[in-house]
Amino acid sequence: MTILRRLDDYRWEIPVDYKAGMRVPGLVYMSEAMVEAARQDEALEQVANVAFLPGIVGRSLAMPDIHSGYGFPIGGVAATRVSDGVISPGGVGYDINCGVRLLRSDLLETEVVTHMIPLIDHLFRNVPSGVGSEGRLRPPKGEIPRLLVEGARWAVRHGFGTVDDLEATEDGGCIQGADPSAVSERALTRGLPQAGSLGSGNHFLEIQAVREIFDEKAAAAMGIDRVGQVLILIHTGSRGLGHQVCTDHLKVMERAVFKYGIVLPDRQLACAPVESPEGRQYLAAMRCAANYAWCNRQHITHWVRESFAEVFGVPSDRLGLRQVYDIAHNIAKIETHKVDGRDIPLCVHRKGATRAFPPGHPALSPRFRAIGQPVLIPGDMGRYSYIAVGTERAMQDTFGSTCHGAGRLLSRTAARKAARGYEVAEALRRRAITVRTDDVPALAEEASGAYKDVADVVDVVVGAGICRRVARAEPLGVIKG
Amino acid sequence: MATKPFEIIAHTADVAVLVRGRDLAELLVHAAQALYAVMFANLVVAAVIERVLTIDSIDNDAVVVDWLNELIYLLDAEQTVFGVFEVLDLTAGHAVIRCRGEHLDASRHRRSREVKAATYHMARLRRVPSGYVSRVVFDI
Numbered sequence: 001m002t003i004l005r006r007l008d009d010y011r012w013e014i015p016v017d018y019k020a021g022m023r024v025p026g027l028v029y030m031s032e033a034m035v036e037a038a039r040q041d042e043a044l045e046q047v048a049n050v051a052f053l054p055g056i057v058g059r060s061l062a063m064p065d066i067h068s069g070y071g072f073p074i075g076g077v078a079a080t081r082v083s084d085g086v087i088s089p090g091g092v093g094y095d096i097n098c099g100v101r102l103l104r105s106d107l108l109e110t111e112v113v114t115h116m117i118p119l120i121d122h123l124f125r126n127v128p129s130g131v132g133s134e135g136r137l138r139p140p141k142g143e144i145p146r147l148l149v150e151g152a153r154w155a156v157r158h159g160f161g162t163v164d165d166l167e168a169t170e171d172g173g174c175i176q177g178a179d180p181s182a183v184s185e186r187a188l189t190r191g192l193p194q195a196g197s198l199g200s201g202n203h204f205l206e207i208q209a210v211r212e213i214f215d216e217k218a219a220a221a222m223g224i225d226r227v228g229q230v231l232i233l234i235h236t237g238s239r240g241l242g243h244q245v246c247t248d249h250l251k252v253m254e255r256a257v258f259k260y261g262i263v264l265p266d267r268q269l270a271c272a273p274v275e276s277p278e279g280r281q282y283l284a285a286m287r288c289a290a291n292y293a294w295c296n297r298q299h300i301t302h303w304v305r306e307s308f309a310e311v312f313g314v315p316s317d318r319l320g321l322r323q324v325y326d327i328a329h330n331i332a333k334i335e336t337h338k339v340d341g342r343d344i345p346l347c348v349h350r351k352g353a354t355r356a357f358p359p360g361h362p363a364l365s366p367r368f369r370a371i372g373q374p375v376l377i378p379g380d381m382g383r384y385s386y387i388a389v390g391t392e393r394a395m396q397d398t399f400g401s402t403c404h405g406a407g408r409l410l411s412r413t414a415a416r417k418a419a420r421g422y423e424v425a426e427a428l429r430r431r432a433i434t435v436r437t438d439d440v441p442a443l444a445e446e447a448s449g450a451y452k453d454v455a456d457v458v459d460v461v462v463g464a465g466i467c468r469r470v471a472r473a474e475p476l477g478v479i480k481g
Numbered sequence: 482m483a484t485k486p487f488e489i490i491a492h493t494a495d496v497a498v499l500v501r502g503r504d505l506a507e508l509l510v511h512a513a514q515a516l517y518a519v520m521f522a523n524l525v526v527a528a529v530i531e532r533v534l535t536i537d538s539i540d541n542d543a544v545v546v547d548w549l550n551e552l553i554y555l556l557d558a559e560q561t562v563f564g565v566f567e568v569l570d571l572t573a574g575h576a577v578i579r580c581r582g583e584h585l586d587a588s589r590h591r592r593s594r595e596v597k598a599a600t601y602h603m604a605r606l607r608r609v610p611s612g613y614v615s616r617v618v619f620d621i
Contacts, residue, residue, distance in 0.1 A: 041493045068493040070602030070618045094597040094620045131592040132557075132585075190558040200595045201621050240557045243597040243620075247550050250601065254539045267542070267601035411491035412621065439593070 004028070004035065004044070010464040013059075014048050021263060022051040027059040029403075031460050034064060034452070037409060041068035043075075049265045050078050054273075055085020057339050057346065061398055063353050064460040065407030065452065069093070071268030074352035074408070077401045080274065082334060082345040086262065087279045088271035089253060089286070091349030092332050094246040096286055097293035098237030099170075099328040100376045101301060102387065104223040105308070106320030107230040109209035113476060115311050116434045119207065120477045122307035123436075127205060127300050129198035129481040130438040135239070137196030137299050144188065145180040151291030152326075155298035161323075165298065167365040169326040170355060170373075173294040175333075179284035183241070184248050187285075191241020191292065196299045198236045200439070202446060203481035204381065205304070206233045208473035211384065218371040218389050218470045222324045231473050232321075233385060234300050235378060236481070237330065238293035245289045249282040274334075274347050283332070290331055297326060324387070325374035329354050329404035335363075337399050348399045356390030356402040356467045375467050379406045379454030381435070381446055381478045382428055386458045386469060393465035402467040406454035415450035416441070428478070437480040446480055484611060487515035495621045496594070503612040505541060506568035509548055509576060512617065513566055516549050519619055520556070522593045526564030528581035533569070536576045542604050544576050545615050549599035552580075560585040594621060 005013045007027075012035065014026030026047040030038060038044055043066045050072055051060035057079050066075035071090030080086055112119065128135055139147050147154045152166055152173025166172045198205060210229045213219045224231070238245075256272035256279075257264060264270070272278035301323065305316035312319060332349045339346070357363055357373040364373050372389035379385045383406075394400050410418060419427075421443035428435045437443060444450075461467050487500045498515040502508025517524050534551055538544045555561045563582030570577035597620040607614045 043493075070495065070600040070620065074494050090600075090602075094600075131595045186554060186558065190554055194557075243557075244554065247554075247598050251538075251543075251547065254543060254601070258539075267604060270601065408493050411493050412496055413489065413491045442593070 010460050014044065016051070019048050021265065022048055024051050024056050025059050026051055026062070028062040028066060029460050029464055030064045030066065031456065034456070038066055043068045043073040046071070046073040047076065049269060050076055052264055053078060053080055053086055053088060053269065053271060054262060055080040057081060058399070061401070063403035064457045065352065065403045065405050067408045069351065071266055072349070072351040075403065076351045077349065077353045077398060079337065079346040079348045079399045082274045082347055085274055085347060086271035087274045087282060087332055087347050088269050088349065089246050089249050089282055090268045090270065091351050092246070092286060093330045093351050094243045095237040095330055096242035096245060097290035097328045098330040099293065099297065099326060100378055101234045101297045101326035102324040102376050103232040103301065103304065103321055104324050105230045105232070109228045109230060109476065112207065112230050116477050119307065119311045120434050120436050120479065122310050123205060123304065124479055126303040126307045127198055127479065128196065129479055131200045133194065133197040133199060135194050135196030139195065144192065147295055148180045148183060148288035148291055149178045150174055152294040152298040155295045160302040161298050165301065165323045167367065168323040169294060170328055173298060173326065175287045175290050177284060178287035178291050180288055182281045182284035183245060183288045187241050187244035187248060190244045191239055194239035196296060197239060198300065198479070198481040199239055200481045203236045205479040206381065206475050207477040208233060208385065208475050210471055211474050212472040214469040214471060221367060221371045222374055222387065222470070223322055224324065224387070224471050232304055233376070233378060234297055234304070236296060236300065238289040239296065241292050242289035245285045249285060252278050253282070286332060290328060294326065325376060327354050327376055335400070346399065348401070350401055352404050353401045354404045355400055356394040357400045358390050358392040358395050375402055377403060377405060377454060377458060380448045380451040381475055381480065382431065382433065382448035383454065384472050384474045386454060387471045387473070388458070388467040388469050391465055391467055394467060398466050402461045403457050406451040406457055408450060409452050410450040412445045415447055416444045418449055419444050419447050433475050434477040435480060443480060486511040487518070489515070489519060492618055495618055497616060497618045500615050500617065501612065505613055506571055508613045508615060509545065509568060509578065510566045512545055512549055512615065513552055513563065516552055516596065516599070517562065520592060520594050520596050522591045524562065524590060526562050527583045528565045529583045530561070530581070532580045534578050534580060536578070538574045540574050542606050543601065544574060545606065546599045546601050546604050546617060548576060548578065549617065553596055553598060562590060596621060
């Protein structure tokens with residue numbers, strides 16, 4: 001049983017002497033009410049295991065949406081020194097740059113609910129989704145290296161979106177340092193047929209209505225100005241390409257662990273020095289997969305706009321379908337942070353965690369400099385999602401990071417035992433939420449009861465000061481991948 | 482054998498399986514069956530195509546994981562499923578397996594879950610009186 005030492009209402013420490021080999025303590029953001037659930041699975045052990053990574057600084061962190069992952073916990077954040085630390089593909093996960101994108105509209109809930117069935121039908125037809133879904137995007141072979149280097153910019157250059165979208169995307173939708181030669185033929189063969197698809201599992205596309213605005217100034221900067229305003233949230237990642245990049249490079253890292261004499265408590269934490277050939281190759285390939293994911297979400301955005309235009313009979317720009325923000329929540333980034341009073345480059349792993357940079361940060365586009373980076377925190381499909389902004393406190397305490405969602409409470413098996421898919425669909429219908437999926441039984445795995453209440457998760461991160469609430473939105477229609 | 486060849490067990494975010502075999506060769510076959518049981522509902526595969534797969538890994542714990550990742554790759558990249566397996570060669574960190582199966586046919590093969598990968602998380606072959614046991618966590 002992990003020893004937890006309470007630091008305050010929102011933070012619990014796993015002491016560095018909990019396990020021989022930990023280089024730093026663990027620190028878990030959660031409320032007292034969340035402690036028991038966290039103790040039920042391997043997540044806290046995984047926080048302690050991550051603390052073994054060479055070059056880790058500060059603490060092995062976990063956000064309140066923490067739950068058991070593989071290697072890293074979901075909700076884990078770990079920063080390692082670039083100079084003598086490691087990069088671990090397990091700290092990013094298989095779905096590289098899994099992330100969320102939020103669009104706003106000029107439409108009101110009252111205008112949309114009467115069109116909800118055709119709207120969901122059009123979206124379902126235009127955005128491929130579900131198990132084994134193949135994408136609509138067929139880039140010519142000669143264009144693939146450019147797609148992997150340019151990310152969302154490639155999509156915009158080919159008419160799928162606007163420059164305005166890029167300014168509202170983390171890293172402009174294009175992380176620098178991507179090298180297509182680091183991506184295997186196998187990753188391309190596996191991933192390219194899925195380009196332009198939502199996928200399955202917990203991926204979704206959701207039409208929402210704003211229910212509450214907490215910070216009018218920040219909301220206005222994001223184009224959110226009234227209760228009842230319709231938003232669209234897209235959750236997907238790098239599909240098979242990212243999965244295969246991770247699989248390929250973990251095999252390389254398995255050998256690197258022996259080569260560099262690294263001692264780890266879990267093989268899934270396999271890693272190599274950031275500055276080693278193995279580390280650089282992984283980073284170069286991971287960045288390609290991250291760019292592929294941004295390109296994927298950019299295309300889906302275009303098809304969402306097309307769907308709205310088809311249903312409402314006017315061009316999407318007349319509906320005000322503009323991007324609020326797009327964030328990655330499975331990624332490793334080289335960022336500069338203050339450690340012991342000095343600015344040093346760190347490799348920040350966010351595995352189910354969101355970047356949350358404060359107002360004034362140079363990485364933010366000018367439109368967000370005054371308010372801080374938008375943070376998108378989806379909840380489950382039956383409750384609500386939050387929009388927040390990053391803070392200076394996050395920069396000081398969590399390497400500019402906060403939570404990424406609600407966090408699972410029940411295993412998929414337990415969720416299927418708790419309710420049947422058709423019962424979940426019926427419960428949503430009673431709450432006037434339209435749901436479409438090609439796999440009704442799988443709805444049970446994504447039921448509200450399978451997740452923590454995201455409001456509780458947000459209470460912790462806001463209480464701890466690592467982001468600020470801006471708005472809350474509720475689902476009107478859901479496509480579950 | 483009296484015990485089940487595999488069991489699907491709970492994991493908060495993903496799906497895990499516990500696989501058994503009287504020897505390592507049988508465990509590899511059961512691991513493949515477990516993977517397909519996670520990904521498909523009532524999968525029946527005709528043995529009309531054949532592939533011989535060679536798995537080279539750092540040790541036998543990794544052979545199990547790498548073997549499953551090869552099958553996941555072939556499903557996504559080549560739309561191929563297998564139902565008959567024959568382990569032709571097995572030494573430390575090395576396996577050669579003949580697989581017989583067919584290309585996916587949506588009218589007969591219903592995919593119930595997408596598996597991104599078999600993970601190395603706590604992947605460890607254990608010797609037990611009846612042979613070998615391994616737990617594998619799949620990323621869903």
